[in-house]
Amino acid sequence: KQDLIKRYGVPERKIEVIYQSVNEKFYQKVSEEKKKAVSQQHKLPEKYILNVGSFFPRKNQAKLIEAFELIKDHITEDLVLVGTSGYMLPDIQKMITEKNLDNRIHILTNASNDDLPAIYQSAGLFVFPSLFEGFGAPVLEALFSGTPVIASRGGAIEEAAGKDSAFIDSQNVKDISDKILSVLKDE
Numbered sequence: 001k002q003d004l005i006k007r008y009g010v011p012e013r014k015i016e017v018i019y020q021s022v023n024e025k026f027y028q029k030v031s032e033e034k035k036k037a038v039s040q041q042h043k044l045p046e047k048y049i050l051n052v053g054s055f056f057p058r059k060n061q062a063k064l065i066e067a068f069e070l071i072k073d074h075i076t077e078d079l080v081l082v083g084t085s086g087y088m089l090p091d092i093q094k095m096i097t098e099k100n101l102d103n104r105i106h107i108l109t110n111a112s113n114d115d116l117p118a119i120y121q122s123a124g125l126f127v128f129p130s131l132f133e134g135f136g137a138p139v140l141e142a143l144f145s146g147t148p149v150i151a152s153r154g155g156a157i158e159e160a161a162g163k164d165s166a167f168i169d170s171q172n173v174k175d176i177s178d179k180i181l182s183v184l185k186d187e
Contacts, residue, residue, distance in 0.1 A: 003155070019160075022137055023113070026144040030118045038118035042108055045078040049180065050123035050147070052116070052138040053130065055086030060129040060152075060170050062088075062095060067129075067176035069099050075184060077124055079105045082116075120145035125183055128152065128161075129170040136160040150179050 001017050004010040038044070049068070053059040061081055068079045079101075081092070089109070096105045111119060120126065126142035128151040136157040142149050143162070151161040152170040161167070166183050169175045 020135060020137070020140075022140045022144055025114070025117050026120070026141050028117070029146075030121050035118045035122050038115045039122060042111060042115070042119070043106070044080060044119070044122065045106065047077045047124055048080045048106075048122075049077050049125045049127055049184075050080050050082065050120065050142070051127055051129075052082045052120075052141070053128070054083050055081075055089040055092055057088060058131045058133075059083075059086070059088075060131050061092050063170060063173055063176060064127055064129050065092070065095055065099065065101070065105065066173045067180065068105065069101060070173065070177040071181055072101070072104055074181065077184065080108065080119070080123070081105065082108045082111050082119060084109055084111075116141065117145060120147050123147050125150065125180065127176070127180060128157065129168060129176055130157060131170055133157050133160075139165070148183055150176075150183055 001015050004015055005012055051061060051064055096102055120142055126147045126149050128139050130152055133156050139149055139151050139157060139160045149161050149165040150168055151157050151165055153167040158167060166179050168179050
């Protein structure tokens with residue numbers, strides 16, 4: 001709504017916001033058996049921080065990897081990146097290898113939509129440092145899954161994440177790493 005008003009001068013009275021939702025499978029609790037099966041199938045670590053999104057620059061996985069590198073020795077969680085497309089994937093894989101994080105950062109490119117609820121619900125934290133989104137459906141998927149969310153400040157992402165999520169400056173690696181530590185320690 002704010003983008004339409006600011007960028008195109010559309011009068012506020014002409015805009016009605018209708019929020020999207022997510023697939024109903026995210027509304028339901030996944031059984032422990034299903035979580036275990038999905039975890040084994042995808043070789044997921046026991047404890048992990050999750051990010052879901054295509055591998056494009058605006059998704060900002062590189063900053064998340066840099067933030068993870070800063071705190072990796074202070075946490076037991078690994079980082080799991082889930083995505084099926086994007087020309088940045090080779091660069092992300094190279095970055096992980098160059099930082100010697102292959103044993104702590106896992107990339108899933110073959111997770112089915114049916115597996116996603118179990119993957120979200122098994123995560124200890126969802127981090128979404130995207131630079132720009134039209135809405136931010138993965139944030140809603142995480143929230144419906146009962147997974148704590150850290151997301152970028154501003155725009156549609158902050159609106160989708162709501163008041164109970166934690167927010168970061170997506171360009172500030174230290175802010176991202178500090179917020180991850182803070183949320184992981186906050187029962």
